[in-house]
Amino acid sequence: MIDKEKKTKAKKPKGPNKLKPKDRMKIPRQDMSAQDPKDRAHNFNEVPFGFTEEQALKEAARCLECPKEPCIKGCPVEIDIPEFIRLIISKDYAASARKIKETNSLPAVCGRVCPQEEQCEAVCITGKKGKPVAIGHLERFVADYERENNLVELPEIAPPTGRKVAIVGSGPAGLTVAGDLIKFGHSVTIFEALHKPGGVLVYGIPEFRLPKSIVQAECDFLADMGVEFQNSTVIGKMDTIDELFEMGYDAVFIGTGAGLPNFMGIPGENLIAIYSANEYLTRSNLMRAFDPDDYDTPIIRGKNIAVLGGGNTAMDAVRTGLRLGADNAYIVYRRSRIEMPARIEEVHHAEEEGIQFHLLCNPIRFIDDGKGWVKGMECLKMELGEPDASGRRRPVPIEGSNFTLDVDLVVVAIGNSSNPLIPQTTPGLDCNKWGNIIADDNSLLTSRKGVYAGGDIVTGGATVILAAGAGKKAARAMHKYLMEEVKK
Amino acid sequence: MIKVIENLQIGPMVWKMLVEVPRLVAKAKAGQFVILRVNDKGERIPMSIAGLDKDKGLLTIIYQVVGKTTALMTTVQPGEEISDCVGPLGLPSHVEKWGTACVVGGGIGIAPVYPIAQAYKEAGNKVITIVGARNKGLLFYEDEHKSVADDYYPCTDDGSYGHHGFVSDVLKKLLDDGEKIGMIMAIGPVPMMKVVANLTKDYNVPTWVSLNPLMIDGTGMCGGCRVSIGGETKFACVDGPDFDGHMVDFDLLTSRLGAYKNQERKAMKKLLEDPKCRLTKAVKEFKYPDEKA
Numbered sequence: 001m002i003d004k005e006k007k008t009k010a011k012k013p014k015g016p017n018k019l020k021p022k023d024r025m026k027i028p029r030q031d032m033s034a035q036d037p038k039d040r041a042h043n044f045n046e047v048p049f050g051f052t053e054e055q056a057l058k059e060a061a062r063c064l065e066c067p068k069e070p071c072i073k074g075c076p077v078e079i080d081i082p083e084f085i086r087l088i089i090s091k092d093y094a095a096s097a098r099k100i101k102e103t104n105s106l107p108a109v110c111g112r113v114c115p116q117e118e119q120c121e122a123v124c125i126t127g128k129k130g131k132p133v134a135i136g137h138l139e140r141f142v143a144d145y146e147r148e149n150n151l152v153e154l155p156e157i158a159p160p161t162g163r164k165v166a167i168v169g170s171g172p173a174g175l176t177v178a179g180d181l182i183k184f185g186h187s188v189t190i191f192e193a194l195h196k197p198g199g200v201l202v203y204g205i206p207e208f209r210l211p212k213s214i215v216q217a218e219c220d221f222l223a224d225m226g227v228e229f230q231n232s233t234v235i236g237k238m239d240t241i242d243e244l245f246e247m248g249y250d251a252v253f254i255g256t257g258a259g260l261p262n263f264m265g266i267p268g269e270n271l272i273a274i275y276s277a278n279e280y281l282t283r284s285n286l287m288r289a290f291d292p293d294d295y296d297t298p299i300i301r302g303k304n305i306a307v308l309g310g311g312n313t314a315m316d317a318v319r320t321g322l323r324l325g326a327d328n329a330y331i332v333y334r335r336s337r338i339e340m341p342a343r344i345e346e347v348h349h350a351e352e353e354g355i356q357f358h359l360l361c362n363p364i365r366f367i368d369d370g371k372g373w374v375k376g377m378e379c380l381k382m383e384l385g386e387p388d389a390s391g392r393r394r395p396v397p398i399e400g401s402n403f404t405l406d407v408d409l410v411v412v413a414i415g416n417s418s419n420p421l422i423p424q425t426t427p428g429l430d431c432n433k434w435g436n437i438i439a440d441d442n443s444l445l446t447s448r449k450g451v452y453a454g455g456d457i458v459t460g461g462a463t464v465i466l467a468a469g470a471g472k473k474a475a476r477a478m479h480k481y482l483m484e485e486v487k488k
Numbered sequence: 489m490i491k492v493i494e495n496l497q498i499g500p501m502v503w504k505m506l507v508e509v510p511r512l513v514a515k516a517k518a519g520q521f522v523i524l525r526v527n528d529k530g531e532r533i534p535m536s537i538a539g540l541d542k543d544k545g546l547l548t549i550i551y552q553v554v555g556k557t558t559a560l561m562t563t564v565q566p567g568e569e570i571s572d573c574v575g576p577l578g579l580p581s582h583v584e585k586w587g588t589a590c591v592v593g594g595g596i597g598i599a600p601v602y603p604i605a606q607a608y609k610e611a612g613n614k615v616i617t618i619v620g621a622r623n624k625g626l627l628f629y630e631d632e633h634k635s636v637a638d639d640y641y642p643c644t645d646d647g648s649y650g651h652h653g654f655v656s657d658v659l660k661k662l663l664d665d666g667e668k669i670g671m672i673m674a675i676g677p678v679p680m681m682k683v684v685a686n687l688t689k690d691y692n693v694p695t696w697v698s699l700n701p702l703m704i705d706g707t708g709m710c711g712g713c714r715v716s717i718g719g720e721t722k723f724a725c726v727d728g729p730d731f732d733g734h735m736v737d738f739d740l741l742t743s744r745l746g747a748y749k750n751q752e753r754k755a756m757k758k759l760l761e762d763p764k765c766r767l768t769k770a771v772k773e774f775k776y777p778d779e780k781a
């Protein structure tokens with residue numbers, strides 16, 4: 001009896017949300033309105049429009065404020081989700097955004113690209129009976145609200161410590177480290193190989209999923225705090241890691257991402273109009289080849305295009321191809337739909353737009369049109385066999401199932417290997433057999449004193465939030481190192 | 489932003505540009521290249537290192553107008569800036585003491601073989617330099633080459649200067665005459681590099697070539713620059729640009745260089761017709777080789 005009382009007491013909400021749990025459960029999950037699939041298949045504007053304030057308030061009211069807060073543990077960087085939702089209910093959106101930024105510096109980005117359905121929303125209690133709270137949409141809402149209403153406040157910056165930090169790579173990992181270390185009063189320089197900062201956020205993920213103006217705003221914000229950006233600077237070529245120390249940097253963070261595209265290694269792969277996803281997306285996103293009236297970089301526009309792979313990169317490439325004018329845009333993936341690593345939302349968006357899926361299908365050679373261009377692809381049908389090392393059932397070819405797909409553009413999106421440039425030029429920096437830099441799980445310290453690493457260069461291709469999370473941890477460890485072990 | 493110190497026409501469609509990039513120049517070595525953008529909406533285009541002034545921090549680029557971006561480069565006045573210049577990219581040319589080393593430069597390739605010849609010389613080699621172009625007007629860098637080369641052989645296709653004929657003729661004669669060459673470095677149009685490589689195969693003389701596929705990032709990230717070397721796919725921007733000429737699939741390279749022909753020509757035509765563009769008369773008269781006929 002007493003126990004039961006205690007339980008109900010503990011469950012009783014105490015925040016600004018006055019609705020009873022029962023009533024909260026009655027509110028339907030709010031959907032973001034989105035561009036019509038027919039229209040958006042021909043433009044590069046962002047697909048979902050984001051919540052209105054009214055929708056955000058309704059959605060926020062669905063949170064049960066569970067005492068165990070499972071969503072926090074579901075988030076790789078443990079954002080205080082119930083608290084940021086309470087701040088939405090109090091209509092203090094800027095405070096809500098600031099709450100998120102305590103653990104995640106890139107909420108406008110993560111609200112758009114995180115696989116919430118596998119993380120926070122997967123464990124949300126509301127989702128056990130109905131649909132989970134739309135945590136990602138709410139995150140996006142507060143971040144956009146804060147930015148669009150110019151409520152982003154420069155955080156207080158500690159007095160200069162006299163310590164200098166070099167960050168290599170300006171993807172989510174590097175940007176996060178920069179944002180945290182500058183607040184502690186260190187001087188921070190980001191070295192970026194490309195002419196624009198942002199990493200995959202600018203060159204990989206398309207405009208229709210993540211507007212580049214948002215990434216630019218994040219970088220501008222860092223610059224306003226005092227972070228120095230040195231773009232068009234390839235570390236390992238211009239300066240080595242050791243030379244950075246000689247130049248007076250006291251610590252270095254390596255966040256160079258997963259750089260080298262994998263190819264299939266099958267005949268005909270070097271024909272014209274066969275791209276790696278990195279090249280295809282870089283041409284379209286970073287170089288803005290989709291807008292030939294204004295920008296100079298060319299891109300091949302296919303009528304019948306095939307994208308090989310089943311991840312986010314493959315979805316981004318195939319949807320880009322559609323927008324560049326394809327009549328038929330295929331995903332060709334060797335496993336079945338449930339093994340596809342892409343976010344469900346993106347697969348869903350792709351389907352709505354008319355992308356066709358050739359599942360359990362693997363190309364074995366590309367066919368030449370006689371002039372050096374690809375005109376087709378011979379494929380084999382596959383079936384699923386025993387589970388492999390990744391736990392997914394291994395696809396095995398069905399003998400004699402060969403067929404030809406007529407395509408005039410192919411994008412290979414089967415993952416990346418690590419870029420060897422920095423390991424090759426940094427003696428004593430240990431890597432694993434795949435060439436990923438080895439770093440401590442908690443401190444992100446590498447085998448070299450004062451050198452930290454995080455993001456895809458350590459984990460292999462992963463997610464924005466994991467890279468940003470690694471950046472958070474690294475910044476903490478680097479601050480400690482700078483203050484305790486670097487004498488000034 | 490990168491400051492342009494000098495931008496001079498030195499041949500019918502050939503310009504010499506000096507840019508101020510002291511940190512880059514301090515690190516750069518012969519055989520490497522840079523990638524530049526003229527303006528914020530422009531393409532990233534690779535350019536070989538054609539000279540390094542380490543004291544003044546100046547990089548020399550010799551470029552030929554072949555399309556929109558190179559045409560735009562001609563409009564930049566000394567003192568103005570281009571958007572960016574990243575490098576040094578690629579691996580430096582391999583240099584050791586072979587005894588006698590030979591550089592062969594064709595067309596615009598006359599420029600990048602110059603710093604390589606310098607490096608060969610500094611390593612203690614006797615340097616033979618063979619350069620060739622269609623006619624006398626297209627030959628440049630003579631003083632530079634003469635200052636380094638022990639033997640200097642200019643050639644022109646029309647006989648207007650030096651040897652009447654191709655660089656490969658001169659090279660063949662040297663080899664037939666028993667000149668012991670330890671290494672040949674050939675840079676120029678793909679057909680020229682192919683001819684040189686085919687020739688030296690029979691003589692068993694190591695011959696390296698510098699490949700010029702289309703590139704985007706220049707850091708190994710995109711794979712657009714892939715070339716086939718002995719049947720294996722390599723990324724020219726990080727594994728090269730120098731490769732063993734006897735292993736290169738030149739036909740694939742030629743084919744891939746044509747990937748954007750139609751789009752490039754459209755862009756160039758638009759530029760040539762744009763009344764606002766500051767192109768000089770010489771550039772406005774630009775014609776593609778196949779248009780002249």
Ligand SMILES: Cc1cc2nc3c(=O)[nH]c(=O)nc-3n(C[C@H](O)[C@H](O)[C@H](O)COP(=O)(O)OP(=O)(O)OC[C@H]3O[C@@H](n4cnc5c(N)ncnc54)[C@H](O)[C@@H]3O)c2cc1C
Nearest residue numbers: 169171172173193199200204235257455456462463464467
């Ligand atoms: C097309 C695509 C779609 C994706 N979609 C999603 C998604 O929806 N959700 C999600 O969570 N994740 C997604 N990902 C994965 C996610 O983008 C990455 O996990 C994340 O960006 C990794 O961040 P990072 O900071 O480690 O490196 P990156 O973002 O890769 O940035 C590394 C930066 O370092 C620079 N660099 C490399 N070498 C050097 C050098 N030597 N000197 C100087 N600079 C250097 C690079 O130019 C680059 O800018 C996607 C990835 C791709 C390619």
Ligand SMILES: Cc1cc2nc3c(=O)[nH]c(=O)nc-3n(C[C@H](O)[C@H](O)[C@H](O)COP(=O)(O)OP(=O)(O)OC[C@H]3O[C@@H](n4cnc5c(N)ncnc54)[C@H](O)[C@@H]3O)c2cc1C
Nearest residue numbers: 533534535536550551552554555556557558700701702752
């Ligand atoms: C490593 C490397 C070093 C180079 N060094 C020099 C140099 O020192 N001087 C110089 O003048 N050029 C050099 N090039 C070639 C130069 O990059 C191209 O001429 C330039 O990109 C053409 O741009 P565009 O817009 O003017 O012409 P576009 O209109 O883009 O091209 C016109 C024609 O030029 C050819 N072309 C285009 N891009 C390239 C390319 N990357 N390489 C070769 N041919 C190309 C194509 O066949 C095309 O049809 C180099 C290329 C590489 C890869």
Ligand code: SF4
Nearest residue numbers: 063064066071124125
């Ligand atoms: S799990 Fe869902 S309902 Fe529970 S506190 Fe987190 S967001 Fe709210």
Ligand code: FES
Nearest residue numbers: 706708710711725
């Ligand atoms: S230019 Fe992109 S990998 Fe070489």
